Every structure is written in C-alpha cells, then in structure tokens.
Amino acid sequence: MAQNRDLPAGLVDQLFRNTGSSSFTEFVSSYAPDLLPRRSEVLATPIGDQVPHATTIVAATFAGGVVMAGDRRATSGNIISQRDVQKVFRADDYSCMGIAGTASTGIEFARLYRVELEHYEKLEGRTMSVQGKANRLATMIRGNLAMAMQGLVVVPLFAAYDPDRDEGRIFSYDVAGGPYEREKFDAIGSGSIFARGSLKKLYREGASADDMVMTLIQALYDAADDDSATGGPDVTRRIWPIVGVIDADGFRRLTDEEVSGYVERMLEARMISPDGPIAPLR
Amino acid sequence: MRDKADYARKGIARGRSVVVLQYVDGILFVAPNPSRALHKISEIYDRIGFAAVGRYNEFEELRLAGIRYADINGYTYDRSDVTGRGLANLYASNLGRIFTESIKSLEVEVVVAEVGDTREGDAIYRLTFDGSVFDEHGFAAMGGQAEAVAGRLKEHYRESMTLAEALEVALTALTEPGGERPPVAQLEVAVLDRKREHRKFQRLTGARLERLLAGAAKPAAEPETPREEPPASETPLSAGPSDTPPPTGPEGDVDDGSSPL
Numbered sequence: 001m002a003q004n005r006d007l008p009a010g011l012v013d014q015l016f017r018n019t020g021s022s023s024f025t026e027f028v029s030s031y032a033p034d035l036l037p038r039r040s041e042v043l044a045t046p047i048g049d050q051v052p053h054a055t056t057i058v059a060a061t062f063a064g065g066v067v068m069a070g071d072r073r074a075t076s077g078n079i080i081s082q083r084d085v086q087k088v089f090r091a092d093d094y095s096c097m098g099i100a101g102t103a104s105t106g107i108e109f110a111r112l113y114r115v116e117l118e119h120y121e122k123l124e125g126r127t128m129s130v131q132g133k134a135n136r137l138a139t140m141i142r143g144n145l146a147m148a149m150q151g152l153v154v155v156p157l158f159a160a161y162d163p164d165r166d167e168g169r170i171f172s173y174d175v176a177g178g179p180y181e182r183e184k185f186d187a188i189g190s191g192s193i194f195a196r197g198s199l200k201k202l203y204r205e206g207a208s209a210d211d212m213v214m215t216l217i218q219a220l221y222d223a224a225d226d227d228s229a230t231g232g233p234d235v236t237r238r239i240w241p242i243v244g245v246i247d248a249d250g251f252r253r254l255t256d257e258e259v260s261g262y263v264e265r266m267l268e269a270r271m272i273s274p275d276g277p278i279a280p281l282r
Numbered sequence: 283m284r285d286k287a288d289y290a291r292k293g294i295a296r297g298r299s300v301v302v303l304q305y306v307d308g309i310l311f312v313a314p315n316p317s318r319a320l321h322k323i324s325e326i327y328d329r330i331g332f333a334a335v336g337r338y339n340e341f342e343e344l345r346l347a348g349i350r351y352a353d354i355n356g357y358t359y360d361r362s363d364v365t366g367r368g369l370a371n372l373y374a375s376n377l378g379r380i381f382t383e384s385i386k387s388l389e390v391e392v393v394v395a396e397v398g399d400t401r402e403g404d405a406i407y408r409l410t411f412d413g414s415v416f417d418e419h420g421f422a423a424m425g426g427q428a429e430a431v432a433g434r435l436k437e438h439y440r441e442s443m444t445l446a447e448a449l450e451v452a453l454t455a456l457t458e459p460g461g462e463r464p465p466v467a468q469l470e471v472a473v474l475d476r477k478r479e480h481r482k483f484q485r486l487t488g489a490r491l492e493r494l495l496a497g498a499a500k501p502a503a504e505p506e507t508p509r510e511e512p513p514a515s516e517t518p519l520s521a522g523p524s525d526t527p528p529p530t531g532p533e534g535d536v537d538d539g540s541s542p543l
Contacts, residue, residue: 027350027353028354028357031354032354035354035357035358090480112357115353115356122324122325122349122353125319125321125324
C-alpha cells in the first residue's frame with residue numbers, strides 16, 4: 001500500500017484510476033487494502049470470547065415500510081463490556097443495517113457499507129437498486145469468512161424501503177454471505193431465537209408503523225428476558241433500544257423520548273402480565 | 283505555453299456560463315444545461331459541491347477523481363476531515379501538472395464549493411485550466427461570457443439573500459440584458475443547504491424549482507425586459523455581440539504557479 005501512497009495523488013499517474021466499477025470497496029482494495037475490515041494474518045488462537053460482541057437485532061415490515069430495532073448491550077464472554085453500544089446504522093436515505101457478532105468489525109462494516117452505497121450513487125448519478133444493495137453486502141460479508149472461522153463473526157441484517165414496490169424489504173445473511181430475503185420479519189444475534197418466537201406470535205400483516213415499533217420493542221424485551229447477552233431497556237440509566245423506521249419519506253431514527261414512550265407503555269403492561277401480550281389461541 | 287493557454291481559453295469560452303453564489307442558508311449553483319443526463323453540477327461529499335464548464339469528458343474525470351479522493355479520505359479518517367480546500371489543492375496540482383507537462387491542457391474551469399455551519403464557514407474556490415486557484419467571496423462565474431456574467435453578478439449580489447432571491451440574481455446574471463431566460467427544463471440548479479442533515483447537496487428540479495422561480499420573479503426584474511427578439515446566439519460559438527475577447531481564464535499573463543494559494 002505504501003508504494004501506492006507515495007505517488008502524488010491525481011489523474012496523471014492514474015492513482016484514482018477508474019477500475020471500470022463504481023464500487024468503493026473495489027477501489028479501496030486496489031488503493032489501500034489494509035483499510036478494509038479484513039485481516040490476512042491467521043490468529044494463533046481464536047479470540048472470539050475476548051472481544052465485545054453485539055447481540056440482538058430485529059426487523060419487521062409494515063404497510064409501506066420497515067422497522068429495525070436493536071438492543072444496546074455488548075458482551076465479552078460473561079462481561080457486559082458496554083451498555084449503550086449502537087448496532088443499528090443508517091446506510092443511506094432509504095436503508096439501514098444492524099450488526100450482530102464482533103462489534104468492532106461490525107461497526108467498520110457499517111461505515112464501509114455506507115460509503116459504498118454513497119460512492120456508487122455519486123459516481124453513477126442514481127441510487128442502487130435494493131437488490132443490488134443487498135448483493136453488495138453479501139459480497140462484503142463473504143470476504144470476512146476466514147476471520148469468522150477464527151471467531152470474529154459478523155452477521156448483518158439489512159432493511160430497505162423499495163420505492164418500486166412501495167414496501168419495506170428485509171434481507172438476512174450468514175457468515176458465508178447471502179442474501180436471504182425475508183417476507184415479514186427476522187432477527188439476528190444471540191437473542192434471535194427468542195425474538196423470532198415472539199415476533200411469530202405478535203406480527204400482524206399490514207400493521208401501522210406505530211404498532212410495528214411496539215411489536216419490535218416487545219420482541220426485544222422477550223429476547224432480553226431469556227438471553228443473558230441481550231440487554232433489556234435500562235430504566236435507571238435511561239438507555240433505550242435504537243429504533244429506525246424507513247418508509248417513503250426515508251430513514252428516521254426515533255428519538256430517545258419517542259422510544260421511551262413505547263418502552264414505558266410496554267413495561268406498564270408487563271407489570272400485570274410479565275410474559276407480555278398473549279396471542280389468541282384460535 | 284501561450285498557445286496552450288489560448289487553446290484552453292477558447293475551448294472554455296465556447297460553452298455556456300455557470301454561476302455559483304452564496305445565499306443565506308448555503309451555496310447555490312445555476313447552470314443553463316439542455317442535457318438532463320450530463321451534469322455540470324454535482325455532489326462530491328457531505329458539504330462539498332462541484333461545478334464545471336468546458337469539455338465534458340475532461341471535467342467528468344476530475345469529478346470522479348474528486349469523489350474518490352473525498353470518499354477515501356472520509357473513510358480513512360472521519361467524514362468531517364474532508365475539506366473543500368484539500369480537494370481544491372488536489373485539483374490545482376493536477377491541472378497545473380497537466381498544463382505544463384502534456385501536449386494539450388485541459389479545457390475546463392472548475393468551482394469547488396464548501397458549505398460551513400455558518401456563512402463565514404462557506405468557501406468557493408474557482409480553478410482555471412492552468413491550476414490557478416481563486417478564493418472567491420460570495421460568488422463566482424465561469425464559462426463563455428464569464429466576465430460579463432461576473433459583472434452582472436457583482437452588480438446584483440447582496441449578502442444573506444434568500445434562495446429565491448439568489449436564484450433570481452443568478453438568472454439575471456446569466457441572461458444578457460434584454461435576452462430571454464433559459465426555460466426551466468434547461469436549467470440545472472442545485473444547492474448546498476447547511477440546514478440539511480447528513481448530505482447537504484440537493485438538486486432542485488421540477489415543481490420545486492418552478493415554485494422558486496415563480497416566487498422570485500414577482501418582486502424584481504419586471505421592468506427591464508423590453509421583449510424584443512432574442513439574440514440568435516443559442517450556442518454562442520462566436521462570443522456575444524459587443525464584448526469580443528473570450529472572457530475566461532486568469533487575466534493577463536499565464537499563471538506560472540507562483541500565484542498565492
């Protein structure tokens with residue numbers, strides 16, 4: 001990389017040469033590959049337990065959009081390493097991603113992915129299709145497979161509003177890539193099994209954004225209830241889940257006041273019925 | 283050297299003008315441009331916009347290089363570490379090197395504008411084909427007729443104009459006295475709006491632009507239009523009626539790289 005950098009920047013030496021592709025990741029890997037969140041060296045021992053891990057992210061579609069929410073806990077083994085970590089990131093005006101797994105690598109991915117989308121948009125003068133965005137993320141995750149094998153697993157969840165269909169779409173991934181499109185909802189991270197169980201019972205087709213935010217808050221609470229690595233709402237410190245809503249107007253992160261409203265209503269109901277809303281039997 | 287400079291000046295003077303000026307909430311770009319696909323104005327980064335005149339393929343290369351430069355630096359450090367000054371310097375060094383080293387210099391003139399948190403933080407840099415940089419205050423004009431346009435701009439420009447007023451001033455400057463304004467469909471207009479979140483750059487098109495133009499047209503510019511025949515200089519191949527010298531590029535001698543900034 002150093003030898004690339006030594007050249008004076010500019011067109012003459014074609015330092016910023018056009019690779020023929022509008023991908024920022026591709027450009028970085030030819031210009032300064034060590035900036036990418038990939039490591040080529042092999043670790044002597046897996047370090048999965050020693051670095052902070054991000055946990056549960058949930059997402060669900062509603063009529064005309066999609067909501068994503070994530071808890072705020074990061075854990076290293078049995079230690080809570082951070083109480084207010086951010087795991088849901090705005091990717092561009094109409095999409096966002098949540099990360100589970102190694103927090104540091106995940107945050108780098110989110111940062112790179114944001115530039116990736118924006119770079120394409122500026123070079124091409126158009127927004128990438130939703131499917132294109134989902135595919136790009138798959139390629140980036142696939143590149144991390146070697147590190148995942150060493151314990152530095154990152155798995156994202158991607159949600160976007162598709163203007164062509166006027167609906168929200170959700171894509172999930174595994175360590176080897178993806179994408180897997182989900183119809184209604186999905187969850188990733190250590191608490192995802194519990195969150196998914198909860199969502200299965202609470203998800204309503206064609207619900208409003210307001211209802212769907214509440215559904216996700218309930219699902220996160222259920223995940224935190226049964227999974228030690230997922231953090232519940234921290235009432236004393238006033239740390240609430242991060243909730244992002246995407247619809248035709250674009251991505252909007254709910255303010256702490258808005259989220260605390262949902263959380264307080266949910267907690268009030270749970271004081272009476274601790275297991276949360278009960279789905280009808282028939 | 284002189285031949286190269288003349289060649290570049292002539293090339294640039296063939297095109298239409300582009301105007302960049304400050305308004306109260308940021309920076310406005312206006313370019314008469316019949317093409318909707320080939321932009322003269324575009325976004326480089328969160329707070330940085332780009333406008334160019336001259337040969338499309340040449341300034342498109344500059345634009346792409348600028349985006350790569352901005353994105354790689356914003357990714358390496360932080361988004362706030364990408365500055366218009368850095369980009370202007372990158373362009374200047376390249377334009378200068380190409381001017382001295384290649385057989386043909388680039389036939390382009392470029393504006394790099396950066397919007398700050400306040401008026402004082404705004405910056406407009408104009409770069410010419412030989413790599414000279416001009417730190418403009420308030421407004422800049424370039425392209426064919428640049429001198430005449432700049433003169434009209436200077437006459438009408440005021441500080442802290444609203445967007446509609448600024449647009450009005452820009453169009454007045456771009457139109458020859460007595461001439462007809464370009465139709466809305468042939469205007470490329472964009473702003474760097476400091477009030478926007480995340481990315482400040484926004485194109486103004488369609489209904490929004492028409493509303494702005496309608497709002498602006500009322501108070502000013504009614505009297506001084508004696509509806510006569512529009513001068514038949516649709517594409518001003520030969521420079522305008524009276525002022526003859528191709529009015530672009532640095533005045534006087536060719537810049538030898540010793541100019542300040």
